[in-house]
Amino acid sequence: EAQVTQNPRYLITVTGKKLTVTCSQNMNHEYMSWYRQDPGLGLRQIYYSMNVEVTDKGDVPEGYKVSRKEKRNFPLILESPSPNQTSLYFCASSQFGNTEAFFGQGTRLTVV
Amino acid sequence: SQQGEEDPQALSIQEGENATMNCSYKTSINNLQWYRQNSGRGLVHLILIRSNEREKHSGRLRVTLDTSKKSSSLLITASRAADTASYFCATDGVGSQGNLIFGKGTKLSVKP
Numbered sequence: 001e002a003q004v005t006q007n008p009r010y011l012i013t014v015t016g017k018k019l020t021v022t023c024s025q026n027m028n029h030e031y032m033s034w035y036r037q038d039p040g041l042g043l044r045q046i047y048y049s050m051n052v053e054v055t056d057k058g059d060v061p062e063g064y065k066v067s068r069k070e071k072r073n074f075p076l077i078l079e080s081p082s083p084n085q086t087s088l089y090f091c092a093s094s095q096f097g098n099t100e101a102f103f104g105q106g107t108r109l110t111v112v
Numbered sequence: 113s114q115q116g117e118e119d120p121q122a123l124s125i126q127e128g129e130n131a132t133m134n135c136s137y138k139t140s141i142n143n144l145q146w147y148r149q150n151s152g153r154g155l156v157h158l159i160l161i162r163s164n165e166r167e168k169h170s171g172r173l174r175v176t177l178d179t180s181k182k183s184s185s186l187l188i189t190a191s192r193a194a195d196t197a198s199y200f201c202a203t204d205g206v207g208s209q210g211n212l213i214f215g216k217g218t219k220l221s222v223k224p
Contacts, residue, residue, distance in 0.1 A: 040216070042216035101145075
């Protein structure tokens with residue numbers, strides 16, 4: 001089954017404690033991206049990757065890092081989380097950036 | 113950078129009625145997509161319409177695109193309670209490296 005898998009689904013952490021949210025896709029897609037969704041603000045792109053070892057900033061990259069060492073994986077790293085990063089995060093993949101995107105189930109992160 | 117803006121923000125209708133949601137955008141696009149999101153879950157792709165297309169159908173969904181007005185509409189006919197969800201349009205601006213930019217969504221409530 002074609003899917004994008006994110007882990008964990010829920011995470012509560014404390015300010016400053018590094019964390020990683022994993023994302024994996026099984027569709028051999030070139031393009032992967034991370035979004036955050038906040039009430040009233042819709043989905044905002046954090047980072048995207050057009051291929052292995054190629055990553056670029058989206059609209060809200062501050063406080064986040066990503067890596068794309070393999071085609072299937074695109075982890076999101078918060079080196080020092082802060083409460084304003086409390087949000088619902090989605091990973092997505094597509095063959096190209098503007099083709100049909102497949103979304104993961106989301107990671108609800110709370111930073112206290 | 114918000115490209116698409118959906119209208120209305122919220123819509124409440126009775127089962128069996130039609131639901132129309134609109135999306136306006138600012139720059140020239142290659143294509144426009146509509147997605148659906150059930151509460152707190154990942155987005156699901158509904159339909160993609162290219163800039164040289166004016167109308168597209170998929171089951172009970174009808175999408176129109178007017179590039180001269182920079183707007184699109186999504187019509188759901190004979191709505192069902194199961195259609196209750198948020199609906200988002202996403203555009204890729206010409207020259208944007210193909211990244212999708214999402215609007216803030218229309219929250220549709222279909223009452224049985």
